[in-house]
Amino acid sequence: MAIEIIGTGRAVPPKKVSNDDLAALIDTSDEWIRSHTGIGNRHIADESVACSDLAVEAAKNALAMAGGYTGNDPDQRDKAAEQAAAAIDVIILATATADFFGTPSTACVVQSKIGALNAMAMDITAGCTGFVYGLETASGLLSVNPLRKRALVIGSEILSKMTNWDDRGTCVLFGDGAGAVIIEKTLDNRESGLLYSLLRADGSGNESLVMRRGGSRNPYKKGEVVDTGICIEMNGQEVYNFAVKAITDTLETLMKTKIEGLGDISIERIARIIPHQANARIVQAAAKRLRIPIEKFYLNIEEYANTSSATIPIALDELNRSGQLNKGDLILTVGFGGGLTYGGNIIII
Numbered sequence: 001m002a003i004e005i006i007g008t009g010r011a012v013p014p015k016k017v018s019n020d021d022l023a024a025l026i027d028t029s030d031e032w033i034r035s036h037t038g039i040g041n042r043h044i045a046d047e048s049v050a051c052s053d054l055a056v057e058a059a060k061n062a063l064a065m066a067g068g069y070t071g072n073d074p075d076q077r078d079k080a081a082e083q084a085a086a087a088i089d090v091i092i093l094a095t096a097t098a099d100f101f102g103t104p105s106t107a108c109v110v111q112s113k114i115g116a117l118n119a120m121a122m123d124i125t126a127g128c129t130g131f132v133y134g135l136e137t138a139s140g141l142l143s144v145n146p147l148r149k150r151a152l153v154i155g156s157e158i159l160s161k162m163t164n165w166d167d168r169g170t171c172v173l174f175g176d177g178a179g180a181v182i183i184e185k186t187l188d189n190r191e192s193g194l195l196y197s198l199l200r201a202d203g204s205g206n207e208s209l210v211m212r213r214g215g216s217r218n219p220y221k222k223g224e225v226v227d228t229g230i231c232i233e234m235n236g237q238e239v240y241n242f243a244v245k246a247i248t249d250t251l252e253t254l255m256k257t258k259i260e261g262l263g264d265i266s267i268e269r270i271a272r273i274i275p276h277q278a279n280a281r282i283v284q285a286a287a288k289r290l291r292i293p294i295e296k297f298y299l300n301i302e303e304y305a306n307t308s309s310a311t312i313p314i315a316l317d318e319l320n321r322s323g324q325l326n327k328g329d330l331i332l333t334v335g336f337g338g339g340l341t342y343g344g345n346i347i348i349i
């Protein structure tokens, strides 16, 4: 049995906000943001756009590709996506910025909008590691049930609505976006597709990256004057240190993993590493520690900033659609984020 990726898609809001645009509103500068994070821009959704809207666009692009259509005609894309949606058995949507609090899941909203009438649908909360967790969860759900064949895995975020725009230490870091993949279970015994996932958590760091208000721990109370919405609070230094260790440990472990028929996972054997991108300096520090050339890492943080669970699937789709993924390529993903969570996937294209 193999779990193959047969379609990828992404959706990013058209509105691009540069560091200079932010510097006109808050006390920051292009120079500070670039030198401390590698971020140049972020894409920000309009007020009317919610998590499921971006997720649906990314999903339709991935579904259309799975159905054989990769062109730019919106009607043809929708037609191909609609047909492919009927064959989806599982929808897993990773997000920290769901349409609704608690229920319904954003995955159910997406299921309805794309017409995946035969699919189960659920969200998972694993911060920026959400897509890495989601891929393994979907793969497990396909593997255990002979009647399930195809899954849609999405990472989608509207972080701009959960950002405290008065906090320059966090608001410059985040952006909006969504990425999606379609995975298919084949009965061939091939060493390809999703081969292995490492999933880890360190819940002792749960307060380092937190949306403190609104949950059952700290609900808004009747009559309370709400001066800030639910927003991300972060201990930047703590998360930075955790992230460098998480990337380093995850990649080291993945590279030592023995998979029958695959041989050693040497640096030369790896075609690309797709890291979660919260700060380019985190990736650079991990690359240096592991003595992996930085060119192996696919970085697009300059354009999108940190899009949390969407970062890795957006990067996968960019590589795929620009012809940079070849059959047989070995790809490692590596993520870290709120929870705290971390992990990675080994994929052969």
Ligand code: COA
Binding pocket: 027, 028, 029, 032, 033, 036, 037, 128, 168, 169, 170, 172, 209, 234, 235, 236, 237, 239, 240, 243, 278, 279, 282, 306, 336, 337, 338
């Ligand atoms: N513009 C200008 N100055 C800023 C700023 C901004 N946007 N944000 C912070 N500063 C200032 C601080 O106020 C501080 O000034 P001070 O020395 O006068 O007090 C100074 O820059 C240094 O702040 P510091 O927090 O030490 O910066 P840093 O080099 O540690 O970088 C982060 C801060 C947030 C970029 C970094 O800690 C980080 O990337 N952390 C991990 C984030 C992450 O991974 N989050 C998501 C996980 S999925």
